[in-house]
Amino acid sequence: MKILIKNATLISMSEKRKKIEENMDIKIEGNQIVGIGQNLNDSTVTKIIDATNKVVMPGLVNTHSHVPMSIFRETVDGYALQDWLNKKIWPMEDKLTKEDIYYASLLTFLEMVKTGTTTINDMYFMTEEILRAANNIKVRLQTSRTLTGQNSAEMQQRIEELNCLLENNMGKQQRITFNIGIHGLYTSNRECIQQCVAFAKEKNLPIHIHFCENKQEVEDIKTLYHTSPIEVLEQEFSFQKLILAHCVCLTNEDIAKLKNFKVSISHCPISNLKLGCGIAPIAEMLAQGINVSLGTDGQGSGCNLDLFETMKYTALLQKGIQQNAKLLPAYEILKMATINGAKALSLEKEIGSIEEGKKADIILLDLSNSVVAKPLNDLFSTIVYNAKGTNVVTTLIDGEILMENRKTLYEEAPIFEQCQKIIKRIQ
Numbered sequence: 001m002k003i004l005i006k007n008a009t010l011i012s013m014s015e016k017r018k019k020i021e022e023n024m025d026i027k028i029e030g031n032q033i034v035g036i037g038q039n040l041n042d043s044t045v046t047k048i049i050d051a052t053n054k055v056v057m058p059g060l061v062n063t064h065s066h067v068p069m070s071i072f073r074e075t076v077d078g079y080a081l082q083d084w085l086n087k088k089i090w091p092m093e094d095k096l097t098k099e100d101i102y103y104a105s106l107l108t109f110l111e112m113v114k115t116g117t118t119t120i121n122d123m124y125f126m127t128e129e130i131l132r133a134a135n136n137i138k139v140r141l142q143t144s145r146t147l148t149g150q151n152s153a154e155m156q157q158r159i160e161e162l163n164c165l166l167e168n169n170m171g172k173q174q175r176i177t178f179n180i181g182i183h184g185l186y187t188s189n190r191e192c193i194q195q196c197v198a199f200a201k202e203k204n205l206p207i208h209i210h211f212c213e214n215k216q217e218v219e220d221i222k223t224l225y226h227t228s229p230i231e232v233l234e235q236e237f238s239f240q241k242l243i244l245a246h247c248v249c250l251t252n253e254d255i256a257k258l259k260n261f262k263v264s265i266s267h268c269p270i271s272n273l274k275l276g277c278g279i280a281p282i283a284e285m286l287a288q289g290i291n292v293s294l295g296t297d298g299q300g301s302g303c304n305l306d307l308f309e310t311m312k313y314t315a316l317l318q319k320g321i322q323q324n325a326k327l328l329p330a331y332e333i334l335k336m337a338t339i340n341g342a343k344a345l346s347l348e349k350e351i352g353s354i355e356e357g358k359k360a361d362i363i364l365l366d367l368s369n370s371v372v373a374k375p376l377n378d379l380f381s382t383i384v385y386n387a388k389g390t391n392v393v394t395t396l397i398d399g400e401i402l403m404e405n406r407k408t409l410y411e412e413a414p415i416f417e418q419c420q421k422i423i424k425r426i427q
């Protein structure tokens with residue numbers, strides 16, 4: 001399919017085009033962006049999208065989630081992380097069937113498309129069902145089979161399951177990529193972690209892991225490993241490409257050490273606030289040149305997948321806790337939600353900005369009737385502070401139009417109904 005997006009206000013997020021450009025056209029052939037300019041015309045295009053009065057920007061990248069946890073939305077109020085997992089989540093997860101995982105994943109992918117996220121990084125289990133849902137909705141997904149184990153034999157079994165998943169699926173579908181998802185240092189012992197890292201090296205894949213989400217976790221790691229979390233990283237994970245989710249409880253010395261790793265942070269402020277974990281010191285991480293991207297975490301703790309909301313929290317929290325209004329200008333926040341996310345997932349050559357040769361993962365925002373976008377002064381700030389996922393009217397992933405003028409390709413009601421039934425059954 002050849003698509004021509006006409007007359008856009010373009011925010012490309014590319015190094016070459018940092019300014020907002022008006023009256024821009026974007027030409028797409030198959031899954032690729034092939035032209036960006038004014039007055040592009042091509043009589044062979046099969047579809048024209050009129051972007052008059054609309055903002056065209058790269059689809060957002062969510063670097064930490066648990067895709068099927070959509071069904072646990074609003075089950076968390078009043079629980080701290082460990083309590084919530086032990087008393088609520090893990091007992092419910094034990095009851096989940098493959099079909100449940102499939103429907104819960106459909107709900108998440110639908111939510112992505114409807115709120116402008118085009119790529120998501122997932123950590124869960126029964127991953128074949130998550131892949132089935134991703135192929136149905138056609139989103140871009142990076143996933144794994146989460147590794148946790150109480151002993152070496154149990155961990156080996158999980159690694160074999162992940163190996164099987166990789167053998168069957170890696171490289172087969174270009175929207176789908178993989179990493180090595182390890183739940184956390186506090187849920188596996190050192191020997192198990194060593195097995196995971198050895199496997200990641202063998203497969204040459206990055207590791208995605210929860211890291212220093214709250215004080216309790218840091219204490220548990222100290223007890224289990226007889227040293228600090230950052231030292232465990234130094235001892236066991238050096239040279240490995242890492243995606244660290246959360247990083248709430250880090251000191252400035254820890255951050256200085258982190259700089260030496262091939263590391264990206266997935267900052268999940270809403271989940272961190274809701275679980276009473278705290279606020280990650282990301283302004284310091286950015287100052288040290290560490291790549292910081294944005295995540296929502298599962299909807300159980302993160303409420304929803306609306307990365308526009310996450311962008312606003314990210315900016316406000318750092319300005320507030322550091323008592324420094326100059327921190328994190330709106331454009332930096334937009335980078336965190338797009339190109340920094342792509343870098344975290346090793347996909348920066350393919351997505352994260354609108355550039356010729358990149359994949360057509362593009363969203364259109366309509367702010368023309370939004371009272372909170374009037375008057376329009378600074379568009380970057382308007383998007384960060386006053387846009388919402390529901391302002392996204394059209395979503396393209398891999399050159400396919402998955403939502404146009406708020407209408408998706410999918411039967412939404414049966415997905416909603418099924419998910420309501422699941423949570424009723426397992427609660």
Ligand SMILES: [Zn+2]
Pocket residue numbers: 064065066210245297298
């Ligand atoms: Zn998480």
